[in-house]
Amino acid sequence: MxxxxxxxxxxxxxxxxxxxxxxxxxxxxxxxxxxxxxxxxxxxxxxxxxxxxxxxxxxxxxxxxxxxxxxxxxxxxxxxxxxxxxxxxxxxxxxxxxxxxxxxxxxxxxxxxxxxxxxxxxxxxxxxxxxxxxxxxxxxxxxxxxxxxxxxxxxxxxxxxxxxxxxxxxxxxxxxxxxxxxxxxxxxxxxxxxxxxxxxxxxxxxxxxxxCGVSTVEVESPGSSSENSTTGECKRQSCPISENYDYVIGSPVPCFCAAPLGIGLRLRSPSFSDFRPYTVSYMLDVASNLGINMYQLSIDSFSWHSGPRLAINMKLFPEYSDLNSKFNTTELHRIVDFFATFSLVTDDSLGPYEIMYFSLLGPYRDVTLSFPSSNSGMSKGAKVGIALGAIAFFIALSSVSLVLIIKRRKQKRKFQKVDMEQREANPKPPMNMESVKGYNLAELESATSSFSDLSQIGRGGYGKVYRGHLAGGLIVAVKRAEQGSLQGQKEFYTEIELLSRLHHRNLVSLLGYCDQKGEQMLVYEFMPNGSLQDALSARLREPLSLALRLRIALGSARGILYLHTEADPPIIHRDIKPSNILLDKKMNPKVADFGISKLIALDDVGVQRDHVTTLVKGTPGYVDPEYYLSHRLTEKSDVYSLGIVFLEILTGMRPISHGRNIVREVKEACEAGMMLSVIDGSMGEYSESEWEECVKRFMELAIRCCRDDPEERPRMLEIVRELENLYGMLPKPYSSPSVQSSASGMSGFAASASASSYNTFSHLSSNQLVSGVIPSIAPR
CATH class of the missing domain: 3.80.10.10 (Ribonuclease Inhibitor)
Known part of the structure; x- marks a missing residue:
């Protein structure tokens, strides 16, 4: 107002x-x-x-x-x-x-x-x-x-x-x-x-x-996000500025020329005096919100208005394509609607914004939602004749199309019926998978009360997850694919065969599957203590002690290390986050959800590649910036995501909260000597110097995992070794004041946590340790 x-x-x-x-x-x-x-x-x-x-x-x-x-x-x-x-x-x-x-x-x-x-x-x-x-x-x-x-x-x-x-x-x-x-x-x-x-x-x-000179306080001068950028040797005449085309700086292919959409925003109440330190994080927020690549966005200019308010003029470019260099109408309207409905969520420091303009120039100048009226001087009779001819042509074309559609649908139903009959008659998989069981649909319907809402315990990109009670008393988690997630039978069984070969105490085990009557389901072991995300948010629970947090971090790292080095073929998880780290009845962590994992393929001579080029998938806030920009997925991409999880374990903060970035927040606090100010206070206060040293080294490890340059991040093996050393640093015997036995009966959380808030490694087998610091026992 x-x-x-x-x-x-x-x-x-x-x-x-x-x-x-x-x-x-x-x-x-x-x-x-x-x-x-x-x-x-x-x-x-x-x-x-x-x-x-x-x-x-x-x-x-x-x-x-x-x-x-x-x-x-x-x-x-x-x-x-x-x-x-x-x-x-x-x-x-x-x-x-x-x-x-x-x-x-x-x-x-x-x-x-x-x-x-x-x-x-x-x-x-x-x-x-x-x-x-x-x-x-x-x-x-x-x-x-x-x-x-x-x-x-x-x-x-x-x-x-x-x-x-x-x-x-x-x-x-x-x-x-x-x-x-x-x-x-x-x-x-x-x-x-x-x-x-x-x-x-x-x-x-x-x-x-x-x-002591007489002068006024400077106001930040106008600027842009690309003042020092050049287009190299790109020929200016090949990209006509007069037609609203320009070179896209930072595109995957040099000299990519495209038509941008211009957007003018004004921040009505920014909470800073100098915008330059915020430009990159602001661009990342906008790109993440819109679901576009970073190179598709540039801040053309920004300037301060009275108020003070900050005017930002930006350009959005279409994604690189060999076939097209402009937005299609659907994408154009999506972007305009996104900004016009104030759907952009950014850092709290930016405050509310107002739209100044949308610039529809060049190839977009004729984009409209309404049809233009005719200005021709054609006679009424000619118009009627053309209209009748068009109607007759449309009816004839529609009749032919209708016949073809009906014929195709009958044929499709016939194939579906044959496929269904084949599946019912022969539910056996086309490959040997002795370690997993093939369940029929009736068993899983009975176990989940016909997939009732009361049985639902979660939902992911694959579909809904249900808690199921099988006839023998076994409690399982059933992931039921939604219609858009269904695969071909061969692809489905290939995925099951891959998952059935993954055996590690820090990975959730696949127990079975179902492929009947148009349904595809995966049956996993049930994790009674929910996810790490639940535990960190302390929903109806006591907070986690430092020892328990370290044990969860170590177990998670071991699970990822197994995927990278012992799985055949090796696997990059691609979606590591607290909701995908589940906790069993003894609070042991198990990495879950390999729905978007990527196999590390071999090259033409049988040598394992060091990266995979793929479309960016994952959860905003956890995605490796280098992978986001280059589409090059490596093991270090998982290291970055795990580093974000470590920062959450230490601070209790979310990776992105109203646009605030956890990496930036923690780095600035550490650089200012205020590391303890961002540590989650719910893990308790300790006077022991070992505790402070352990927290400091854990924080340093997390920050190293989140470095922008993948080459500067540690390998997963180094991470596991460091966490083993940190766990061994904790005072002995360790008794956490923040985890107490409780009568709440939260799936054994309180009792198991207090009983194992400090554990020696005597119960762990040799293939769970990698550094040699801890004595090994018998192999599993």
Whole structure:
């Protein structure tokens, strides 16, 4: 509701709007007071009330307790009183309470590690700058000018590792600083402004003079995502810009010329001051949301508008094809509808957006949903004759088509009937698979209460999963293929034969199958403790201890190592994530769901290839960026996905939450020396130095697995060895305070977890260990 002429008090009733994310009423004529009740809105992320007149009002202290608050902007509202304590807003990116009448000192409580912008200028603040402003890993702008601040200035950038595009502006103009020796030599990424302070009166010192010049704070200049990119030796005349064609930078084939769709967006309330560090992650978010390749997207330009708002002009290119260099109409409308219906979900720091334009130029200029009217001067009789002729032709064509369709359907039904009869008469597979059992449909219907909703325990890309009770008392998980997932009989049995050869204690075992009456089902052992995802979210359970998390990580890595090195042929899983790591009754992990796995094929001379070229499949957030860009699937692609799982095990965070990327979050925290701030507190607090060292090394391993360059990631064998060493580091005997025996009876979770929160390796067989650090017993 911003940019209107709304008057009066903000109604208290707004606080009952439980689903509101962004509350924007800036640039109105509001008066009265700021309702403390607004802090009770459970989903609130952005509160923006700039340029109103709440004369004599203080900022309610409850605004510092909004759990999901990302941005608080109360600029130029005639507010009084102190700066609120915002240390209990752990997600805060942006604070602007400038141009008010705030008094007192700046609170010494620590800001969120996400904070990019702190604007407190044009107030009446005194005291010194808190030392906790140093080490904020994302800080881009600290504006404190036109106050009464004094004392020593902390080295705000002291603990920062700046990337090439990162900048920090520290504006301290017109305060009372006289001793600034700590900030006289800022690095090139940092701009310090001291004009109007007493120290500038002795401007004969060169360094001080450099910082005391009269200037304003820079606003980020317009830019693009491809300022330094070139098209190499591509010939300009081969790609006519005048017809809205351009070379696609980064396409799989050089000099691919295509027609882009232009889209203009404007971020209405961005929570940063400098967009450049966010451009790549923003492009990744857009590409992931749309389901396109990264090379198909470029940010043509971006610029700041008043507000501040950020205008982004982007181009979307069609996927590379030998046959076509433009979007077809269906894909064009899909993309337009996606943006026009505000389906784009990105990082919370970007806030809401508005559409500025869609650019339908060149080959798209005639795209329309309506038919053009005729302007010809043809006579009425001629039009009637043409119409009757067209109708007669259409009827004749339809009759011929109808006969062919009926004939084809009869033939298809005949073949289906024969195929069904063959399957019923001979349900045996066309190959020897002694380790799995062929179930008939009646058995599995009885086991799952006719596939009732009450028996359903999950759903994946293959189809629904049901819990089944077989006649002998065996509990199984039945995966029932949906119509779109059905394979040919040969392909189905080939997959079963492959899965039947996989035998490892950390892989879910295939017990049987069913291929009758148009149904295809796989029968697996049942995992009573659900998935790692369930355990991490602590649904109706006690949280996982560090020892149990390490044991789950180690078992999962062993299962993947088996797929890579001992399966015949070797397998790349391609969809490693917590929901595909299941837990048995003793909380042992078992990797599941090989529905999109890829065999590592041999080349023409029988040598195993180091990669597979394939279409990108997997779950967003877990897909290897290199695989996403190049379509080259390698064992290191699984390493990346497993690294994301390790970060989830350590932090409890999701890989992508409202666009926030777990890898970026963790790396920045570690670089700022704040690793423990992102560790999942539910695993308990420990004083032992071994615990801290173990967590640190586990985190380092996870980050190495998630490196962008696959060559820099460890091999799966190295991962297993390191996890074995870490597990052996834990204090002995280990007793986790976070996992207690419980009467809840959650499938034996609590009892088994507490009983085995620390286990020696004496019960493990030699083929489960790889490093030789742990003594081996008898082989399995």
């Amino acid at each position: 911003n940019n209107n002429s709304i008057t009066g008090q903000i109604p208290l009733e707004y606080s009952s709007l439980s689903d509101v994310l962004h509350f924007l009423m800036d640039n109105n004529k509001l008066t009265g007071y700021l309702p403390r009740e607004l802090s009770q809105m459970p989903s609130l992320k952005i509160l923006q009330l700039d340029n109103n007149n709440f004369a004599g009002t203080e900022i309610p202290s409850s605004y510092g307790n909004i759990p999901n608050l990302v941005k608080l902007s109360l600029r130029n509202c005639n507010l009084e009183g102190p700066v609120p304590d915002l240390s209990k807003s752990p997600l805060l990116y942006y604070l602007d309470i400038s141009s008010n009448k705030l008094t007192g000192e700046i609170p010494k409580n620590r800001f969120s590690g996400n904070i990019t912008t702190i604007n407190l200028h044009n107030n009446m603040l005194n005291g010194s700058i808190p030392s906790n402003f140093s080490g904020l890993p994302r800080l881009q702008r600290l504006s404190l000018q036109n106050n009464n601040l004094s004392g020593e200035i902390p080295v705000i950038w002291e603990k920062r590792n700046f990337s090439a595009e990162a900048k920090l502006i520290l504006d301290l103009r017109h305060n009372l600083f006289s001793n600034v020796s700590s900030v006289l030599n800022p690095p090139s990424n940092v701009t310090v402004k001291l004009y109007g302070n007493p120290v500038c009166a002795r401007g004969n010192e060169r360094n001080i003079a450099d910082l």
